[in-house]
Structure formats: C-alpha cells, structure tokens
Amino acid sequence: MQEREDGEQCLKSSFGDCPEDRCVPVNWKRPFRAALPEELCKLKKLEALHLNSNHLTQLPTAFGQLSALKTLSLSGNKLRTVPTQLCSLRHLDVVDLSRNQIQSVPDTVGELQAIELNLNQNQISQISSQISVCPRLKVLRLEENCLELSMLPQSILSDSQISLLAVEGNLFEIKKLRELEGYDKYMERFTATKKKFA
Secondary structure (H helix, E strand, O other): OEEOOOOOEEOOHHHHHOOOOOEOOOOOOOOOOOOOOHHHHHOOOOOEEEOOOOOOOOOOHHHHHOOOOOEEEOOOOOOOEOOHHHHHOOOOOEEEOOOOOOOEEOHHHHHOOOOEEEOOOOOOOEEOHHHHHOOOOOEEEOOOOOOOHHHOOOHHHHOOOOOEEEOOOOOOOHHHHOOOOOHHHHHHHHHHHHHHOO
C-alpha cells in the first residue's frame, strides 16, 4: 500500500504477487471515490473481499479474474446494477449488494453461481425471471425495496432452488405472497431446509 500526494491510498503494483493473498485485511483511510484499482484483480487466490461503505459505482472489467473468490461484500456503495463480472466467478458463495442504488436485476443474473444473494435496501422494482435458473442460489434477500407483488417472478417460488426468500418491507403485504401459484412448492423447500439444520 502506498499513499499518493493527494493523500489517497492506492495499491502497489506488486500487491498482486503477494503469496499470502487469500484474504487480505486492508483498511483504507479514505473510501474509494468511484472505482477499484485494477491491481486488485491480480489476487488470484483471494477468497474473501469486503468493500463496504465506499463510493463504488462499478467494478473493474477484470474483476471476473478473481477466480477463487467465495465471499464478496459490497454493501453501502453506489452500484446501480448487479455487476455482470460476478457471473464469471464460479466459486462465489455469498454476495452482499445491500444498501446500494440498484433498481433492477438483469437477465445475466441467471449465470450467477452464488448460494446467497443479499439485495436488501436497494431501489429494486424489477427482477428478471432468470434469477430462477441460478443453479446454486438458496437464499435470496430482497427486503426493503420497491417491489410490487406483480413484479416478483412466480418462478422463484415454483421453479427455483431458493429455499429462503426474504421480501419484507416491499410494496405488498406478505400474506399476499402466500396466495401466489407455486408458494406451496417454495414452502416445501423452506421446510426441508429448516429440518436439515434443526
């Protein structure tokens, strides 16, 4: 880590060659203004990355090269969409995109390999039905968004692997969710998962 003349800290180019780069506990004195340094994407063995409460509006194009990444937390940034780079991370288990400015979940989300996706406290009003084909997605958190019940794909209930769907604090009453087609199938998955960990 080195500090520039303006006081902003930045990563040294040699950072990507660090042999012990599985989880790098780095504390920045000042938040990133909009983007991450490209050097970060050289950490091929990085497994956990926490970049909460910065001013990030996007991820570097090469972010998909963090092939060992399992846990990614980008809560409290200024992202406006689910970054497509996440879909090329095949070992990703947990993604936290809560408290951003995301307004919709695009079709590309169907390629996401994560087990848990946290989208709480965004501005989401539209979700692609492709979220139902995520092969490993078990936990989907969508609390405190701008969702109408009609904009929640029913395939999430009937045709997905999702066994925990958190949607409290949106523009509909939870009891209305129970009336949707496919809710019984969702409850079967929910109950089976609950028994598994009981």
